[in-house]
Amino acid sequence: MSLRGTRLGLVALLALGCVSGAALAAPSDESPAWQSLPPATSSDAEGAEREAADEASDEPEAPSNPFTSVPADSVEGSLSRVLSSPDVSFCKAEQAAAREDSRLCSLSRLSARQRCPGLRQACASKPAEASPGSSSGWTIRNGLAMLGDLAFWVVLAGLLVVLGLALRRVFADTEFAPPGAPERRSASTSEAAPVARHVAETDVARLWAMAQESALAARFEEAVAALQGALIHALRISGKLHVSPAQTNGDYLRALRPDPTLHATARDVFRSVEAVQFGGAPASGELYRKLFERVQPIVVRVLFVLLLCAFGLAQTGCSKAFGGDPVGGADGLGVLTRLLTDQHTTVRRRVRALNVIEPEVSAILVVGEQPSEAWVKLLEFAAGGGMLVVSESSEDLAKATHVHYSADAHTGRLDMPTGFEPSQLELFAVVRHSLELRNPEDTESDRTFAQVGKRAYVAERSHGAGSVLYFGDDDFLSNASLSVGDNAFFAVSLLRRNGQVLELVGPWTGGGSSSTFSSLFKAGLGALLAQLALLAVLFGWYGGTAFGLRKDPIAVRRRAFRDHVLALGESYRRARATRFALASYGSWLTERLRERLSPQQPIGLIDLAGRVAGRVDRPESELVVLLTEAREAQDDFAAARSSPADLSTLEKLEALTVRAGGSK
Amino acid sequence: MNLEHLSSELRRIETEVSRVLVGQESLVEHVLVGLVARGHVLIEGVPGLGKTLLVRALGRVLGLSFRRIQFTPDLMPSDITGSTLYSQKLGEFSFVPGPVFTELLLADEVNRAPAKTQSALLEAMQERSVTTDGITRPLSEPFLVLATQNPIESQGTYPLPEAQLDRFLLKLEVGHPSQAAEAQILLNYVAGFDPGELSHLNQVSTQASIVEMQRSLGEIRIAREIIDYVTDIVRRTRNHPSVSLGASPRASIGLLNVARAHALWEGRDFVIPDDVKSYAHAVLRHRLQLQPDAELEGITADHCVDSVLRDAIVPKTSA
Numbered sequence: 001m002s003l004r005g006t007r008l009g010l011v012a013l014l015a016l017g018c019v020s021g022a023a024l025a026a027p028s029d030e031s032p033a034w035q036s037l038p039p040a041t042s043s044d045a046e047g048a049e050r051e052a053a054d055e056a057s058d059e060p061e062a063p064s065n066p067f068t069s070v071p072a073d074s075v076e077g078s079l080s081r082v083l084s085s086p087d088v089s090f091c092k093a094e095q096a097a098a099r100e101d102s103r104l105c106s107l108s109r110l111s112a113r114q115r116c117p118g119l120r121q122a123c124a125s126k127p128a129e130a131s132p133g134s135s136s137g138w139t140i141r142n143g144l145a146m147l148g149d150l151a152f153w154v155v156l157a158g159l160l161v162v163l164g165l166a167l168r169r170v171f172a173d174t175e176f177a178p179p180g181a182p183e184r185r186s187a188s189t190s191e192a193a194p195v196a197r198h199v200a201e202t203d204v205a206r207l208w209a210m211a212q213e214s215a216l217a218a219r220f221e222e223a224v225a226a227l228q229g230a231l232i233h234a235l236r237i238s239g240k241l242h243v244s245p246a247q248t249n250g251d252y253l254r255a256l257r258p259d260p261t262l263h264a265t266a267r268d269v270f271r272s273v274e275a276v277q278f279g280g281a282p283a284s285g286e287l288y289r290k291l292f293e294r295v296q297p298i299v300v301r302v303l304f305v306l307l308l309c310a311f312g313l314a315q316t317g318c319s320k321a322f323g324g325d326p327v328g329g330a331d332g333l334g335v336l337t338r339l340l341t342d343q344h345t346t347v348r349r350r351v352r353a354l355n356v357i358e359p360e361v362s363a364i365l366v367v368g369e370q371p372s373e374a375w376v377k378l379l380e381f382a383a384g385g386g387m388l389v390v391s392e393s394s395e396d397l398a399k400a401t402h403v404h405y406s407a408d409a410h411t412g413r414l415d416m417p418t419g420f421e422p423s424q425l426e427l428f429a430v431v432r433h434s435l436e437l438r439n440p441e442d443t444e445s446d447r448t449f450a451q452v453g454k455r456a457y458v459a460e461r462s463h464g465a466g467s468v469l470y471f472g473d474d475d476f477l478s479n480a481s482l483s484v485g486d487n488a489f490f491a492v493s494l495l496r497r498n499g500q501v502l503e504l505v506g507p508w509t510g511g512g513s514s515s516t517f518s519s520l521f522k523a524g525l526g527a528l529l530a531q532l533a534l535l536a537v538l539f540g541w542y543g544g545t546a547f548g549l550r551k552d553p554i555a556v557r558r559r560a561f562r563d564h565v566l567a568l569g570e571s572y573r574r575a576r577a578t579r580f581a582l583a584s585y586g587s588w589l590t591e592r593l594r595e596r597l598s599p600q601q602p603i604g605l606i607d608l609a610g611r612v613a614g615r616v617d618r619p620e621s622e623l624v625v626l627l628t629e630a631r632e633a634q635d636d637f638a639a640a641r642s643s644p645a646d647l648s649t650l651e652k653l654e655a656l657t658v659r660a661g662g663s664k
Numbered sequence: 665m666n667l668e669h670l671s672s673e674l675r676r677i678e679t680e681v682s683r684v685l686v687g688q689e690s691l692v693e694h695v696l697v698g699l700v701a702r703g704h705v706l707i708e709g710v711p712g713l714g715k716t717l718l719v720r721a722l723g724r725v726l727g728l729s730f731r732r733i734q735f736t737p738d739l740m741p742s743d744i745t746g747s748t749l750y751s752q753k754l755g756e757f758s759f760v761p762g763p764v765f766t767e768l769l770l771a772d773e774v775n776r777a778p779a780k781t782q783s784a785l786l787e788a789m790q791e792r793s794v795t796t797d798g799i800t801r802p803l804s805e806p807f808l809v810l811a812t813q814n815p816i817e818s819q820g821t822y823p824l825p826e827a828q829l830d831r832f833l834l835k836l837e838v839g840h841p842s843q844a845a846e847a848q849i850l851l852n853y854v855a856g857f858d859p860g861e862l863s864h865l866n867q868v869s870t871q872a873s874i875v876e877m878q879r880s881l882g883e884i885r886i887a888r889e890i891i892d893y894v895t896d897i898v899r900r901t902r903n904h905p906s907v908s909l910g911a912s913p914r915a916s917i918g919l920l921n922v923a924r925a926h927a928l929w930e931g932r933d934f935v936i937p938d939d940v941k942s943y944a945h946a947v948l949r950h951r952l953q954l955q956p957d958a959e960l961e962g963i964t965a966d967h968c969v970d971s972v973l974r975d976a977i978v979p980k981t982s983a
Contacts, residue, residue, distance in 0.1 A: 200981065200982060207982075225980070225982075228982055229982035232982045233982065243982070244974075245977040245978060245981050246973060246974050246975065246976060246977060246978060247978065247981070248936075248937045248938045248941050248978050248981075249936070249937075249938060250936075250937075250938035250941070250942065251938075251941075274934075274936045275932075275934070277887070277980050278885070278887045278889070278890060278934045278935065278936050278937075278980075279885060279932065279933065279934030280885060280887075280934065564960055567960075
């Protein structure tokens, strides 16, 4: 693979990581309406295609017995593959979290057909220390998410650094711009004079550590230099100094004059260190201790502030992004989604609000609680012919369909009512709720698929042109539950939508943001923004009203040659030498007029005045006087006294030359 | 060498001179540093700032002989160096020394004399000797030329040639005193101060002491990094886009000597970067010849030195 290809791959990897990481925490309205859930692996897909090819292409839409339309072998094969995949973490014996889940362990003991033997073994054994390498539940997805999160923070840090450098440059320009003079150099100077690369440590904490480390190693010369560096940069951080490689200690001392205490401390430290660096004085432990005592209060104060800042910023980094494993954990829906995908059902997580439900969606599985407005939309969807799948009680739902959830307690096998023979499935559940189907308007439309004793546990009731499918507990569809008995086959048979879309609606639905700020706050960046804003306010308060004001760029204006001549004339006037200026410049202008109006042969002043008068339409006598004055100035500039009238004559002559065609 | 003693003596000189020259402490310090560094000083400033008073007070306080030459367009070289005259009484030619044979020489308004006369000072300033009629006569030690010039007037003046300018170790620009200092000057006058009468000033130093200070400069330690810093600064003036002619190696030597003298002034036996940086303007500003377009844009030699100092990296910096 070429280098470019490698880079593209890395970028794609980062982008994927970003999507699966922090960015997904707050999708905006611009994001897609759903997120595709993990598709089946290639081998899974091939198997599914093979099996699908065996099926009749015109499959009946509503079979009377849903458990006969799906090949059991196909589901079993898919289930084995899914459970053995590395990102289904709960099935692994070494999962410490799983061992502590009593419900999961209860399920694992119910059936002999437990497809996670390691889990059963783990539940049977006493919890043990997890190995460091495996306890994190490391998966490729988590790794990408971490990578994405890391990339996000790196970009954010880079932006902050750029901002800091820009501010530094603004203040540096303010401080070092030569007063009253245009800036005219730098780049070319640097190019002309080769500069040795200069790298110095500027981090206070590291300098402080270096000083102590050097002192412990008896390298006291380095130690005192590091102490001095720590002092200078601590003062820089606290806003007392502007530090640059061209600044001397004397410059720093002058900047510290307003604070006599700091000035005295810095002066003592600088003198001592300079004596070592340039005076050949020995650096001893005694000197180090003496300087350490002077520098310590200042540096430690700054380090404490930095620590507080770091702590404050660290708070914003806490998020629940890695708090659980919503896909491969025991409570996740990853197994169900993959099994359904193998059965040609597109499963996706709905992110956009439920305002408009796309026509390709034929079923919606509701996970967790929903607001009333959402239930209205969901019931409208069911009434319009879709299938709504619910697993928790809701007042809105109960009011609309008269199906209530009642508390129950049973752990063990579920019964299947008659009418589904020969499908006798082994269903197991930890039952906490059962269903009450009240006020049946059309009892024939109600179908119960699983019971706890005489009480319904999984049932379907029609609603308008569609139906609502109830599960007694949301745990039944969880990864752990589907690994037991025929639960997976049962769930897939009921939820399979051949070639259509099943959407998962949950707490994430409607989480799209209406604005950029809303998106940032939902991403957990609100605290960081607030901190930055607070810092900006404090800095603005510290820096005064000048902070953040736009600065006019320094205008480097080229003056016209005429301006230079005028400025020169002014200098001559101050020096009382205007007659000399008239003599020199007047002579030059007269020659230019001669060249322009009589290039072939030299002519006298009178003829010249005549030709100029013809060109500029001015009285010839006036021009003769003007040219004569200029000529006389050449003869008597040394003797005659200068007067402001000389400059006036010069100006008239110059204007005349311009009107006559210029001096070129 | 007792550095503390020499340093305190320099401070005492400054204090004593400042009794009559109020508000020009920096100027006094620079002139004394120039004297210790065996250099000559060109002082530029408008009339009435006390330039002549400074030299007279220095001569009095240092116990050195003092002469003043008012440069005019008709001043002849022999008016400075002296000439050989025939003595009818003795019946032989004898050399009559000019005012240059002194220890402190004030060349007032040096740019009013033509270049030929100005050049008469060249040998005196550089070789510290005067040659007339084929005989070279050494000047006394110490020998300090303090030249003044007015920056405003240009009619009837002769700008100093580059070679002459390069002979001056320092070029100082004298500014107006602060309001408080000016008020103190007036109070002194009200109290009866007469600038022509300086007998109330104490002599706090001697010729021998000044010579000892000059000789002790050789014992001031200079680290290799400082030498690199000096050469870096001087080389940058040659590459500066606004400068057509940069500073010469004589400027490097001058900057090094001045840095040493300043270290002595501070009572140190070693040079630090601050010694170099704080005197860079005074040593370099008159040695830079600016590009014509830079001059028209209002850029001065001081701006160029500022720019050079902004780019030159200070040795052993913590930044």
